[in-house]
Amino acid sequence: MENILLEIIDIDDNGRGVAKLDGMIYFVENAKYGETIEATIIKEKKSFIIAKKIKTVKKSPFLENTSITEKQLCGVYDLFDIEYSKQVELKKNNIINTINRIAGESLNDINFFEADNRYGYRNKIELKVSLDGKLSSFNRNSYDLVNIENCVMTTSEISDVIKKLQDLIFEYNLKGYDSSTGEGLIKNVIIRSTSFGETMVIFVLNKEYNLKNFYIALESSNILTSFYVSMNAQKNNYKIKDLVHVFGKKKIIEQLGEYKFNISPKAFFQVNKNMSYKIYLEAQEYIKSLKPKTIVDLYSGVSTTSIILSKNAEKIISVEINKDAVKDARENAKLNNIENIEWMDIPAEVAIDEIELDDEKTVALFDPPRKGLDKNIIKKIGESKINNLIYISCNPSTLARDIKLFKEYGFRLLEVTGIDQFVNTVEIEALILLARS
Numbered sequence: 001m002e003n004i005l006l007e008i009i010d011i012d013d014n015g016r017g018v019a020k021l022d023g024m025i026y027f028v029e030n031a032k033y034g035e036t037i038e039a040t041i042i043k044e045k046k047s048f049i050i051a052k053k054i055k056t057v058k059k060s061p062f063l064e065n066t067s068i069t070e071k072q073l074c075g076v077y078d079l080f081d082i083e084y085s086k087q088v089e090l091k092k093n094n095i096i097n098t099i100n101r102i103a104g105e106s107l108n109d110i111n112f113f114e115a116d117n118r119y120g121y122r123n124k125i126e127l128k129v130s131l132d133g134k135l136s137s138f139n140r141n142s143y144d145l146v147n148i149e150n151c152v153m154t155t156s157e158i159s160d161v162i163k164k165l166q167d168l169i170f171e172y173n174l175k176g177y178d179s180s181t182g183e184g185l186i187k188n189v190i191i192r193s194t195s196f197g198e199t200m201v202i203f204v205l206n207k208e209y210n211l212k213n214f215y216i217a218l219e220s221s222n223i224l225t226s227f228y229v230s231m232n233a234q235k236n237n238y239k240i241k242d243l244v245h246v247f248g249k250k251k252i253i254e255q256l257g258e259y260k261f262n263i264s265p266k267a268f269f270q271v272n273k274n275m276s277y278k279i280y281l282e283a284q285e286y287i288k289s290l291k292p293k294t295i296v297d298l299y300s301g302v303s304t305t306s307i308i309l310s311k312n313a314e315k316i317i318s319v320e321i322n323k324d325a326v327k328d329a330r331e332n333a334k335l336n337n338i339e340n341i342e343w344m345d346i347p348a349e350v351a352i353d354e355i356e357l358d359d360e361k362t363v364a365l366f367d368p369p370r371k372g373l374d375k376n377i378i379k380k381i382g383e384s385k386i387n388n389l390i391y392i393s394c395n396p397s398t399l400a401r402d403i404k405l406f407k408e409y410g411f412r413l414l415e416v417t418g419i420d421q422f423v424n425t426v427e428i429e430a431l432i433l434l435a436r437s
């Protein structure tokens, strides 16, 4: 089959280039936004074609002159070398087009919070270790490792920790895990930092191993506030299992506005502190105008939103499936002298059957994972007396699907705000307000 020329006009949620030719949509891995490429067809489906990039024929006019290398990205940042104004345009259009297409809206423009920092914003990173002991990151969609150096997207505290860890890993001759054989030692290195300069590291190990001298050296380097180890011997499973606290504090502390938050090793906390705080403040603006008696905060994590909104309602019901996060949330409320939050540490789709929903002065707030809301939640809220909903989403497609379903119960889309929380990546965060009159 002859090669074809494709102009990349968009980037999809998976970071693939999108092109249109003769009415067909093409998806191409490793294609840059704006470039023209020579490609070959790999797979033809009814409504789209998967193509493989052969070479760039014309460079993207949106490319920035940057000296940043793949090694310095320390992760997947598909848009890192695309002009920032174009990144914003792509993200705004993604939200607008997805909501219009799936939820039947006709948005022309939306509010958008641009990032305040393009680099140095990530307060959490997960790294791997190669078989020759080099800290590395995974390539997209594969177990291939890219050695890293001077990570530019992480906070300076995390960069400092990486340097020290790398020196010690070399010094103590520690090796990474081999995904093809299931052999090796270090599976995962999770590093977190807070704006107080506190740092936490978690090693996920493949087997029991005496690392006592390494731990002593790491502790005496004074670079870490907290260090944990977890054992997970399951093949190619890199997740934290049972945790052992090795040294330092058990939790690190972060602050958002007037509130402090203890963060334990497994708890979810947004990776871009400044931008996530902007989302919470925007949600608070909506809440202030609605003056609710009760806020039902579904998918509440460590209750960051519940705590920030605690003065804006008589009662907050905070629902989160992760029991560790709820434990942290209770402590966080105590730490901030907050007494009007009630917790349910069960799935939101189950909790919704137990929550009183027949008061018009209740506002529901959702912040689900990428898969969006469970159908039972939409049904129960739809059939309830609740008239105002705030929805924070990291996936425009499931957000748009859920807007469409809420519209069947008489809700209208009133506000949409996009937030560039995951700068230089294709990921987007959106906040919407739905109401029925």
Ligand SMILES: C[S@@+](CC[C@H](N)C(=O)[O-])C[C@H]1O[C@@H](n2cnc3c(N)ncnc32)[C@H](O)[C@@H]1O
Binding pocket: 268, 269, 270, 298, 299, 300, 301, 302, 303, 304, 305, 319, 320, 321, 322, 325, 346, 347, 348, 349, 367, 368, 369
């Ligand atoms: C995107 S996070 C939002 C957390 C929090 N609102 C914040 O801003 O930090 C989604 C949260 O939903 C929780 N979660 C996932 N599935 C759930 C379910 N079925 N019921 C309740 N919580 C769930 C996750 O543990 C995670 O804490």
